[in-house]
Amino acid sequence: MTETxxxxxxxxxxxxxxxxxxxxxxxxxxxxxxxxFTVREARLHVLxxxxxxxxxxxxxxxxxxxxxxxxxxxAAARRELAEETGLAPEGPYAPLHLEQxxxxxxxxxxxxxxxxxxxxxxxxxGPLPEPRGGGDAAHARWTAxxxxxxxxxxxxRILADAHDRxxxxxxxxxxxxxxxxxxxxxxxLQQVYETVWGVTLDRPNFRRKVLATPGLVTPAHDGTRxxxxxxxxxxxxxxxxAAVLHPPLLRPERRTTP
Amino acid sequence: MTETxxxxxxxxxxxxxxxxxxxxxxxxxxxxxxxxFTVREARLHVLxxxxxxxxxxxxxxxxxxxxxxxxxxxAAARRELAEETGLAPEGPYAPLHLEQxxxxxxxxxxxxxxxxxxxxxxxxxGPLPEPRGGGDAAHARWTAxxxxxxxxxxxxRILADAHDRxxxxxxxxxxxxxxxxxxxxxxxLQQVYETVWGVTLDRPNFRRKVLATPGLVTPAHDGTRxxxxxxxxxxxxxxxxAAVLHPPLLRPERRTTP
DNA sequence: GCAAAAGTGTTGCAGGTACACCCATGC
DNA sequence: GCATGGGTGTACCTGCAACACTTTTGC
Numbered sequence: 001m002t003e004t005x006x007x008x009x010x011x012x013x014x015x016x017x018x019x020x021x022x023x024x025x026x027x028x029x030x031x032x033x034x035x036x037f038t039v040r041e042a043r044l045h046v047l048x049x050x051x052x053x054x055x056x057x058x059x060x061x062x063x064x065x066x067x068x069x070x071x072x073x074x075a076a077a078r079r080e081l082a083e084e085t086g087l088a089p090e091g092p093y094a095p096l097h098l099e100q101x102x103x104x105x106x107x108x109x110x111x112x113x114x115x116x117x118x119x120x121x122x123x124x125x126g127p128l129p130e131p132r133g134g135g136d137a138a139h140a141r142w143t144a145x146x147x148x149x150x151x152x153x154x155x156x157r158i159l160a161d162a163h164d165r166x167x168x169x170x171x172x173x174x175x176x177x178x179x180x181x182x183x184x185x186x187x188x189l190q191q192v193y194e195t196v197w198g199v200t201l202d203r204p205n206f207r208r209k210v211l212a213t214p215g216l217v218t219p220a221h222d223g224t225r226x227x228x229x230x231x232x233x234x235x236x237x238x239x240x241x242a243a244v245l246h247p248p249l250l251r252p253e254r255r256t257t258p
Numbered sequence: 259m260t261e262t263x264x265x266x267x268x269x270x271x272x273x274x275x276x277x278x279x280x281x282x283x284x285x286x287x288x289x290x291x292x293x294x295f296t297v298r299e300a301r302l303h304v305l306x307x308x309x310x311x312x313x314x315x316x317x318x319x320x321x322x323x324x325x326x327x328x329x330x331x332x333a334a335a336r337r338e339l340a341e342e343t344g345l346a347p348e349g350p351y352a353p354l355h356l357e358q359x360x361x362x363x364x365x366x367x368x369x370x371x372x373x374x375x376x377x378x379x380x381x382x383x384g385p386l387p388e389p390r391g392g393g394d395a396a397h398a399r400w401t402a403x404x405x406x407x408x409x410x411x412x413x414x415r416i417l418a419d420a421h422d423r424x425x426x427x428x429x430x431x432x433x434x435x436x437x438x439x440x441x442x443x444x445x446x447l448q449q450v451y452e453t454v455w456g457v458t459l460d461r462p463n464f465r466r467k468v469l470a471t472p473g474l475v476t477p478a479h480d481g482t483r484x485x486x487x488x489x490x491x492x493x494x495x496x497x498x499x500a501a502v503l504h505p506p507l508l509r510p511e512r513r514t515t516p
Numbered sequence: 517g518c519a520a521a522a523g524t525g526t527t528g529c530a531g532g533t534a535c536a537c538c539c540a541t542g543c
Numbered sequence: 544g545c546a547t548g549g550g551t552g553t554a555c556c557t558g559c560a561a562c563a564c565t566t567t568t569g570c
Binding site: 443444445461462465466482487488489490491492493 | 523
């Protein structure tokens with residue numbers, strides 16, 4: 001913060017010699033954009049909203065909005081998330097994951113004015129109802145990731161970056177549990193990994209690795225469950241609360257294939 | 259630089275009913291802050307500048323500055339980096355690394371107005387001269403990371419985040435070569451890892467891992483060298499240009515120690 | 517010769533993959 | 544019974560940490 005930007009107006013009242021006069025700058029608008037992921041029917045879905053205004057009218061876009069005057073980007077992201085999904089910031093699904101991705105600042109990313117956007121990735125648990133259209137989010141819906149193309153602005157790119165990040169983070173954090181309801185089976189957890197990574201995993205080995213990783217999951221108090229399903233009832237687990245995993249849970253991926 | 263000043267008043271021609279009128283918002287200033295790292299004398303150093311103005315007058319801070327009207331954050335970061343270090347954006351040290359870290363947006367992070375800052379981490383090679391004070395950067399210097407405390411604004415936090423990120427990235431990218439001159443020995447490369455991670459590594463094993471990782475380093479054309487030093491002359495290598503490493507080069511760190 | 521740094525060889529253990537096999541439930 | 548998903552056991556194999564050892568320089 002050492003450079004003096006070009007002064008547009010000299011304003012003695014605010015005199016801030018080193019370029020702090022708000023009127024001296026091209027005003028930047030600052031927004032947040034959210035890539036909200038969930039797993040439905042063994043496919044990764046993302047929350048999209050339909051734009052009602054120009055530009056990109058009637059195109060799908062990531063939910064988001066402007067920062068309020070005294071609000072951090074993270075607070076704005078949480079507010080937008082609550083508005084779009086109907087999830088209270090604190091509640092039964094509270095331990096959802098919200099993470100800053102990166103900031104997009106190309107001067108032409110919005111055709112009308114200078115908008116700098118801080119992108120976030122959010123993970124919400126699986127069996128979640130359709131988004132209730134709170135306020136201006138009347139046209140919101142879950143879309144399978146494969147079908148989420150041709151979004152407004154640079155949102156295709158943001159979404160791709162978000163997917164990459166989430167996939168990578170499953171390896172070395174306990175993030176996958178954020179996709180699951182409070183109590184879940186190891187089979188459900190495995191589905192999350194398989195869905196996000198787009199691979200199939202060996203069940204016995206997956207089970208061992210998960211249980212051998214401290215803090216990833218802890219057994220729920222008592223029972224077993226059976227869903228509506230066939231097969232042996234499975235033990236229920238809860239998220240273990242570990243942030244980083246030692247050892248990590250690596251994706252199989254391109255082994256040395258000479 | 260001669261950008262059309264923004265319309266503060268509603269302009270029917272541009273009518274943007276959904277909150278795009280620039281005048282409708284608290285103006286945000288957008289800056290970049292840089293954590294520029296280098297390795298000197300087997301210690302990690304960071305570039306700091308001394309503030310000449312309030313607030314935090316005479317305190318040390320990370321270099322940075324305001325975005326120009328039609329400049330992306332990345333372009334601004336490259337410009338600031340060139341100004342502060344005297345390194346041309348293209349040149350012998352061109353393959354330096356610049357990477358967006360995250361964005362800091364706390365409403366009170368600057369006492370005078372709303373400033374949202376996009377932080378970058380940069381890596382420059384080892385034997386680099388003292389920063390030439392270009393323009394207003396007359397008070398810039400390299401500081402050992404351990405002594406870089408009590409910085410202005412939230413720069414302590416930004417610096418800590420940057421250090422974490424760089425350390426983590428050495429594991430799975432070829433980033434460490436960015437700290438080295440164009441040609442370097444494996445001993446020098448090992449020094450980089452040891453310095454950034456704060457550990458000591460086994461030389462034989464380090465050597466094998468590096469050479470077994472495709473694309474991390476490639477041998478220089480011919481020779482061996484001997485610096486001023488005693489010991490056997492070492493073969494010179496160049497950066498291999500690989501972005502991500504398969505397999506990664508993991509830090510020793512907390513092995514299972516029961 | 518001695519110290520210092522580069523480079524090679526070898527061994528043993530940890531952890532992961534692959535796959536065979538048993539258990540419990542719904543139909 | 545059979546299909547489906549949960550759960551256990553085990554054999555092979557890779558990779559790496561540890562450490563002993565040789566090579567080439569400066570003094």
